[in-house]
Amino acid sequence: MLDLLNDLLWGKVLIALLLIVGVGFTVASRFVQFRYFTRMFRVLGASQAFQRNKHGHLSSFQALVLSIAGRVGGGNIAGVAVAITLGGPGAIFWMWMVGLIGMATSFLECSLAQAYKQAEPDGTYRGGPAHYISKGLGPRWKWMAAVYSVLLLVTFGFGFNALQSYAVATSLNDAFNIPVFYSGIGLAMIAGLIIFGGVKRIARVAEFLVPIMAVGYLLITLVVLGMNLSLIPDVIVLIVKSAFGLEQVVGGGIGAAIMMGVKRGLFSNEAGLGSAPNVAAVAYVPHPANQGVVQSFSVFIDxxxxxxxxxxxxxxxxxxxxxxxxxxxxxxxxxxxxxxHVGDWGRSFVSIALLLFGFSTVLYNYYLGENSINFFNTSNQNLFNGFRVITIGLVCWGATTDLGTVFAFADVTMGLLALVNLIALVALFKPGLRILKDYDRQIAEGVEQPIFEAEKFRDMNVDPAAWVLEPEDIERLQQRSAALAQPRETLS
Known part of the structure; x- marks a missing residue:
């Protein structure tokens, strides 16, 4: 039954929906992921300069590294290897395609998450697909938001945490002969110390950990590329030929290459799953599209x-x-x-990289589970503490258990999660484009940092309390209004 559902979801339904949303929004937005690619650096520079230390909110940079902590995990090491094993080198080509169109999908879902976020009593924000479904589509669709939250909890809060622990523990066992039981206990203890500190502590750890693990893995790859410069063109040709069935390397041919590329690509970068928007919504930004730009870049990195x-x-x-x-x-x-390539120490390097990737993903998965619970109940602290204890237990259990069935089950729930979110994104195409057009308009007028004036979007059911601007942005808005009013005064 699990195999049948997986084949239906990943072989037909999700490929069609991913293309509709990704290609559709790419064209409708005039290739937003490429138009604003370099702007990401200005957005991050502004967020670092203003919010991170002054006002207590998470910045775009912190939300970026937290989402990269989740996107970059076992899927980047184990998942890519599985894709090549089952789909051949051509799976990498289709993984690239999923990534490029997924940048537009991520822009849409993360911009919507920012627009529809809600303010919490402690001054933080909450948001994600459950919020943009219930607010953007209206009360009649709150059941769909609830279904999404349950699937998010089951997939990330439970299933993927066990899977990440399993991948890390088995890798450490292979490289260092560390018993999986001890690895599980160690991961669980460290994760517990961090997740009981809430999202801000998780973000601080990710802010330190993610650049180290990403740059380290990139550097070792550059060494490998340097050692094999003459072979690189042949590998690229092999990937492209295999992608279109011109180089038969696996039994499934082009069909297996497409299916594995889409499945493992989505598993890795999560564009369309709706997971990253839960993190994108927690940051303070002056305009929702700012976070869309930043989060689309995280798909590129992944x-x-x-x-x-x-x-x-x-x-x-x-x-x-x-x-x-x-x-x-x-x-x-x-x-x-x-x-x-580099000798036996390469095994140890991969294990350490997987440890860092997997551990950061466990923290990210925990937050997604917490956010899904928050959609149903925001006041019962015992409920959140109970989930934290369950997470720690799952991390320990996952390291010591054969998770073949869990992998298959997680593929199904991840597919259903993507299905719900992609349907919602199709329905919210117009609000997403409206947000982007407001951003485009301000950029065209020469505004360096566009500002979202929530009162102009009240018909979209946004939360005004979540869009109280920080002093720097209020000052910029007042200066702009004064500059626009001056020519009219001169004329009169």
Missing amino acids: TIIICSCTAFIILLSGIYDPAALADIGGVALTQSALAD
């Missing part, structure tokens, strides 16, 4: 950069052999490939 690192490490190695891939896969394939 899929086009980090996933490609793993792919080239594997495909440039002497380990890669299509006929023998059935005997080795997952993390072990990546470890063996890197060891082939």
